[in-house]
Each structure stands twice: as C-alpha cells, then as structure tokens.
Amino acid sequence: DAGITQSPRHKVxxxxxxxxxxxxxTENHRYMYWYRQDPGHGLRLxxxxxxxxxxxxxxxxxxxxVSRSKTEDFLLTLESATSSQTSVYFCAISESGREIEQFxxxxxxxxVL
Amino acid sequence: AQTVxxxxxxxxxxEAETVTLSCTYDTSESDYYLFWYKQxxxxxxxxxxxxxxxxxxxxxxxxFSVNFQKAAKSFSLKISDSQLGDAAMYFCAYSEGTGTAxxxxxxxxxxxxxxx
Numbered sequence: 001d002a003g004i005t006q007s008p009r010h011k012v013x014x015x016x017x018x019x020x021x022x023x024x025x026t027e028n029h030r031y032m033y034w035y036r037q038d039p040g041h042g043l044r045l046x047x048x049x050x051x052x053x054x055x056x057x058x059x060x061x062x063x064x065x066v067s068r069s070k071t072e073d074f075l076l077t078l079e080s081a082t083s084s085q086t087s088v089y090f091c092a093i094s095e096s097g098r099e100i101e102q103f104x105x106x107x108x109x110x111x112v113l
Numbered sequence: 114a115q116t117v118x119x120x121x122x123x124x125x126x127x128e129a130e131t132v133t134l135s136c137t138y139d140t141s142e143s144d145y146y147l148f149w150y151k152q153x154x155x156x157x158x159x160x161x162x163x164x165x166x167x168x169x170x171x172x173x174x175x176x177f178s179v180n181f182q183k184a185a186k187s188f189s190l191k192i193s194d195s196q197l198g199d200a201a202m203y204f205c206a207y208s209e210g211t212g213t214a215x216x217x218x219x220x221x222x223x224x225x226x227x228x229x
Contacts, residue, residue, distance in 0.1 A: 031214045031215070033214070033217075035217075040221055041221060042117075042219035042220050042221045042222050043158075043204065043206075043217070043219040044219070045217065045218075048214050048216060049214075050214050056214075058216065059114075059218075090158065092158075092217075094214075094215055099213065099214060099215040100146050100163070100208055102160075102215060104157065104158035106156065106157060107156045
C-alpha cells in the first residue's frame with residue numbers, strides 16, 4: 001500500500017472555526033490532491049499540487065486553501081468552517097511519469113456543527 | 114467540463130453470478146483514461162481497473178472486465194463469479210492525459226449488494 005496518512009481521521013468542530021487537515025506521504029510523489037466525498041456527488045476535486053509551493057484549484061475550491069511547503073505534506077485549511085463543509089475528505093498522490101495512477105489515503109470525516 | 118454519469122444507484126447480484134455496472138461520460142478530448150474504483154465499508158478507495166482511450170482492447174483484471182465503447186462514450190464494468198467481498202460502492206472516473214496532474218472526475222457511484 002502507498003504510504004499515505006491523513007490526520008486527524010475524525011473531527012467535530014463548530015461553525016466559524018478554522019480547521020486544518022493534513023496529508024502526509026512517504027512515497028516522494030510529485031502530485032498531491034484533496035477531494036471531498038458527499039452523498040449523491042461522488043468525489044470532487046478541491047485543490048491539487050504539482051510540486052512544493054505549486055498548487056491550483058479544483059472543481060470545488062471555494063472556502064478552502066492549501067499549502068505545500070515540503071514534498072511530503074499537503075495541508076487543507078478551512079478558514080471558517082461552515083456546515084456545508086461537513087464531508088469526508090480524501091487525499092491522493094501520484095508520481096511523475098505515472099500521473100494517472102492515484103493512490104488514496106484513508107479519509108478524514110469532518111463534521112461542522 | 115467533463116461529466117461522468119452512473120445511472121444505477123444500487124445493484125444486487127447473487128454470489129457466483131455476473132453483474133454489469135453502467136457508466137457514461139461526456140468529453141471532447143480524444144486522449145483520456147477511465148477507471149473503476151471500489152469503496153468498501155472501510156472507506157478506502159481501491160483502483161479496480163483502468164482503460165486507456167487509445168486502446169481498442171477492453172481491459173481485464175481477473176474477474177473484472179470492462180466494455181469500453183468510445184463512440185458511445187460508455188464504460189461498463191462486468192464482475193464475474195461475484196463474491197461477498199465484492200459488496201461495495203463502485204465509482205466510475207475519468208481523467209485526461211499524462212504529463213501533468215491527473216484530475217479525476219467521478220460519477221455518483223453504484224452500491225453493489227451481493228446476496229447468498
């Protein structure tokens with residue numbers, strides 16, 4: 001299995017509070033992605049990174065920011081969490097030359113009350 | 114924008130039987146990739162099979178095979194000799210060519226139930 005961990009695995013927070021989710025990889029892969037999974041929507045891309053300090057928006061980026069200061073870590077931040085951001089968040093990685101093969105982390109369940 | 118449609122929210126199959134899950138997609142690109150992912154109750158996303166659009170031959174992985182109809186933009190998954198462990202959500206996904214970040218577009222999923 002690809003070495004991808006996500007922390008925390010579960011989090012409950014209140015509306016208006018900032019939240020940061022962490023994705024950590026030990027594979028030294030170039031590309032990292034954040035998706036959210038909601039019933040009736042499948043997985044949707046939030047942001048992705050194509051290198052250290054290089055990030056871009058995905059389909060549902062409003063309300064989210066990301067940072068990647070090291071190859072192994074990709075952080076997803078909700079500046080002011082809202083109930084609509086209650087979801088399961090998945091991190092994925094892929095390597096240069098085999099970009100289409102994405103490996104997923106175990107997911108983080110976030111509940112915003 | 115590319116879209117992926119799975120019109121079967123739920124399917125059921127008896128153990129040892131064969132089931133086919135449907136997927137259609139919309140794109141104007143000629144170079145792309147299609148995938149089926151399995152998500153068991155553990156929530157882990159597992160790649161089942163993938164198909165390169167430039168390949169005419171349908172992909173096969175053990176009991177899993179696809180029927181790729183490029184002109185019809187159809188990509189169905191056939192599971193043969195179904196097993197209890199096949200019970201899961203199955204997602205069809207689309208991605209464009211390599212050389213850059215591979216941004217997956219997913220369908221809404223089909224929940225597969227396997228009965229004795």
